[in-house]
Every structure is written in structure tokens, then in C-alpha cells.
Amino acid sequence: MYNANAFFKIKEPANEPVLGYAPGSPERGRLLAELERQAGQRIEIPVIVGGREVLTGDTFEVVMPHDHGHVLAVCHQAGEAEIRQAIAAALESKKEWENLPWVERASIALKAAELITTRYRYILNAATILGQSKNPHQAEIDSACELADFFRFNAFYMTEIYKEQPNSLPGTYNRVEYRPLEGFVFAVSPFNFTSIAGNLPTAPALMGNVVLWKPSSDAILSGYYMTQLFREAGFPDGVINFIPGSGRTIGGIVLPHPDLAGIHFTGSTGVFNTMWRTVAENIGTYKSYPRIVGETGGKNFVIAHPSADLESLNTALVRGAFEYQGQKCSAVSRAYIPRSLWPEIRRRLSETIMSIEVGDPRELHLFYNAVINEGSYDKIMSYIEQARNAREAEIIFGGRGDKSRGYFIEPTVILTRDPHFVTMTEEIFGPVLTAYVYEDDQYEEILHICDRTSPYALTGSIFSTERKPIQLAFEVLRHAAGNFYINDKPTGAVVGEQPFGGGRASGTNDKAGSMLNLLRWTSPRTIKETFCPPQDYRYPFMEREKPAPGFEEKGFFQLSDKKPKSKVR
Ligand code: NAD
Secondary structure, three states: OOOOOOOOOOOOOOOOOOOOOOOOOHHHHHHHHHHHHHHOOOEEEOEEEOOEEEOOOOEEEEEEOOEEEEEEEEEEOOOHHHHHHHHHHHHHHHHHHHHOOHHHHHHHHHHHHHHHHOHHHHHHHHHHHHHHOOOHHHHHHHHHHHHHHHHHHHHHHHHHHHHOOOOOOOOEEEEEEEEEOOOEEEEEOOOOOHHHHHHHHHHHHHOOOEEEEEOOHHHHHHHHHHHHHHHHHOOOOOOEEEOOOOHHHHHHHHOOOOOEEEEEEEOOHHHHHHHHHHHHHOHHHOOOOOEEEEEOOOOEEEEEOOOOOHHHHHHHHHHHHHHHHHOOOOOEEEEEEEOOOHHHHHHHHHHHHHOOOEOOOOOOOOOEOOOOOHHHHHHHHHHHHHHHHOOOEEEEEOOOEEOOOOOEEOOEEEEEOOOOOHHHHOOOOOOEEEEEEEOHHHHHHHHHHHHHHOOEEOEEEEEOOOHHHHHHHHHHOOOOOOEEEEOOOOOOOOOOOOOEOOEEOOEOOOOEOOHHHHHOOEEEEEEEEEOOOOOOOOOHHHOOOOOOOOOOOOOOOOHHHOOOOOOOO
């Protein structure tokens, strides 16, 4: 294998600028053309194993959430044979991939970022708009900017990790090599971010691992276009295997496999727990302990102190709760508002929410579109119904849904008198915000209630124009959020700026898009080289001292001569 004699450098990247898509802009024109192209065809999506496209014949239809009669693609699902072939293909490509100089892997990542921000920008944005019902801004910050950022920053962080080396004493040379894991990584992605789906298989691959990628069935169109991007960027066949299909079937075969070296998961807490349980049940069968990385659910909060600025609070609540229809893991879903601010916040919220138009994201001016599928729609509506029928809650805005053409649910605000009401504690993953009004002098108590109310600890915000209440929130809510915001909405983390992830039931907090995450995909090997190894087993302390004058030297006896004397009383 060719290995160049140079220390290559990767510059710390800047974040990809977000395009505006204003009327008349060139990007808007290109996006519209691509939307029309993708909506006008019905493509066939294969399973991809070892670079080979497999049409299994066991298919499902990929539809638009906002127009579910419109079929965008037919996707073939992996069955047992393809899953086993994918494992074999990954393991077969492992040796060559892990022996490739790291700079080659970095170049592939940097090329992928370049392709994303140029030719693939409109392909991925259009697929995300059509297949996942995002507006152009939400698609742009996700499938163009964040995805490119993941590739660029990960390549940079990889070199930062490789630079981390131990000291050496004179005569020795110590080093640490960051090996990939032994076996394959199982990447399982959610529907709600194209960038996360792209990062889950490629972050371990960048560190030299081989991967089986199981995409969400609700983000298949963007997922498929990403497989084309990966190939064009230079990921060799077999390094990332694309296996759409049923999570239970695929997980059932992949998770107990002895070569499972790691799980890179983002999705719900329940599914993550199931996966972890399967690993635990099979713990004796693995060649190494699998690394388990999972970013899961949230019940994210906004707490307003009586000193909060009203307009920034209102904007944070609306953007935080309703952008992408509340389907961000970081979306605000519970708010604690002091009684003195509530009448004005309620008025402003009502005014803002009334201005939100709901509809098909191909109408590019719309802020708000459909939820992902019928299962989600029904689940969200059942929470709304519970609130409608509860004595301790009332729906103050929205609350209606219509799934006849697309899965549309109005932005909904529930007001509750019980800080432990079900919609204050459980993840709904939809456009539902529940507000609880507290007495102004109970600020500290409300911080404690917020901390104890839900099992999650993903994101949260504090709004206050005074420092002391912020300090108190920091202290009481220390473990209540992995991403904590002051006077800002708790969504919209940016790679390289706010490493993302939470604790408690929100996951392993390995901070996607940071060095911490990449470290999980390595198994360091420490190497010590001694230039002139010692030639004698004896240490200096064993040399015999000269006896001090007046002291007679006593002889010594050998261990075998030493006989214990029995004690006689
Ligand atoms: P989900 O848990 O329903 O699905 C996630 C993935 O797991 C899908 O690909 C699914 O097919 C697969 N899956 C399901 N059962 C499986 C099994 N038994 N074995 C293996 N794979 C299986 O989640 P979703 O609805 O796609 O996404 C929404 C969830 O993701 C929310 O809970 C949200 O909070 C969470 N999320 C968290 C973060 C974060 O960073 N913390 C980011 C995005 C989404």
C-alpha cells in the first residue's frame, strides 16, 4: 500500500452558508426545477450490498406526507439473505478500507461536502422537501448545510484525534494508533434529519469502519440519493451497505451477530432500549464489546423568568415548537410561564400562530407543512384528544387535524393546570406545545419541578434579563439538558458550534458532529518502542550497600532454606 511521506493538514472548516431561497433568487429557481423533476417521476430504490443493487421484489411505496396519494418511489426491502450478504460484504471490504491512508478517507469526506453544496444541494433539498415534508429553509439547513458541515468538521476532528499522542521518556518512543473497531458498525437512522441519516453511517466509515446502514422507511428518497453521493465521493463498494426494510427484521439478524462492533443510532428511546436489550441478551457472543451510541427522545422545555423579554420569548416558543411541525428532537414541547407574563404571551402567541399557514411545501412561502405519516398523525391527535377531554387541560390554539390528503395538524397549544399532565411529560413528537403558568414567586420551585417532570434530558432554555435567575437555572437544571440555551430557542444546534446530544433517557450524549463522537469509532492501540532494551533483570536498589563501620555483615539465606519454626507454647 502506497503511503506518502508527509504530515497532511486539514484546515478548521467554516460552516456552510445558508441560502435564502427568496423569490427571484437563482437557488429558488433551481430548487423549483428539481422539485418538479422528482415529483414527476416514480423511481425504484434498491437494496445496495457490496455496491450491487438488489431488487428483492418485497416493496413498499414512498409517498409525500403532504399528499399521500402521490408515490415518489417504490423501495425494495432487505430480507434475511440480503442482510447476511451485507454483513459479509462489509467484512470483506474491511481490510482494504482500514489500511487505506487516513488522508484518502478525509479526501472522500471533503469531496462529499463539496458535492453536497453544489450539484447535490438541490437534489437532496428537493428529496427532503418531497419525502419528509420540510419547507425550503428547513431542508437547506438540514440536507445541504448540516450534512456538508458533518463531513467537513468530522474530517478535521479526525486529524485532531490522530494528533493526540503520549509523551516518551529518553530512549523510548510511545505512540497511540487510533484503530477502527474490529467488526462492523450498524447505523440506524430516523426520518427527521437527512443530515443525521448521512452522518450515522459516514462518521464511523471516516474513522476506517465498515457499516450496515438501515435508513428510516420515512426518509428513503433522500437516503437513496445520499447513497449515490457516497459512491460519487469515493466510498468504495461494501464500506457502506444500504439496507432499507423493517427495523425489527434487520435488527433481529444484525444485532446478535458476533462481528457487531458498534451501534450508531438516532431515534426514539423505546427502539434504542430494545436494541440495547438485544445486545445485553447476546453479550457472551460478541468478539468485542459493541460500542453503543444512541441519541434518542426529548421533552424539551422553555422556562421564562418574570424578567424575560416578551418578544424573544414568543419567537422562541413559536419557532422552537412549530418549525418542522415540532418533529425535531430538540423541539420545545413544554413551557413554564410566570403569571405576570402569561396574558401578554398568550396574546402574542395567538397572533403569531394565527399567521401560520399550513400546506404543501412545494408552495415555497409556507412555514409549516405535514407530519411524517399516518401513525404519527394518529398518535399526535390522540394526545390532543386526551387534552380535550381532560379536566386539568384546555386547548387554547389549534387542535384540529385533517389526514384526507396529507397528514396536517394545526400548530396546537395546550394550557394545563397540572405541571405533570401527560403532555408535559411524554414525548409527542409533533406540533403540540403545553404551557403551565406558575406564580412569579415560585421560580425556584418550578425549576425543580421541570427537572423532575420527564425522564428526558435533551434540550432546554431559560429566558431572563437578569443573571441571578440564569445562574440558579444552571445549578438546578444541571443534568436536565445536554444542550442548554440562554435567551434562545432550544433548537437549531450547529455543527462545530453547539455539539449536540442529551443524557438520561435522551441518549448516551456522545455529541454528534464532535470529536467525542468520532472517538467512539476507534479502538486505540498503544505502542511502546524501546531503543536499547535493558540487558540485566536486576535493579539498582538491589546492589549491596557497604556495611557501616561497627556493623557486622550478616549473611543471607536462600528462600528454599528458610524453614518456618513451629511455635510452642
Ligand atoms: P424511530 O425510533 O421510530 O426509528 C428510528 C430508526 O429505528 C428507524 O430507521 C426505524 O426503522 C428503526 N427501528 C425501529 N425498530 C427497530 C428495531 N427493533 N431494530 C432496529 N432498528 C429499528 O424514530 P423516528 O420516528 O424515525 O424518529 C423520531 C425519534 O427520533 C424521536 O424520538 C426523536 O426525539 C428522536 N431523535 C433524536 C435525535 C437526537 O439527537 N437526540 C435526533 C433526531 C431524532
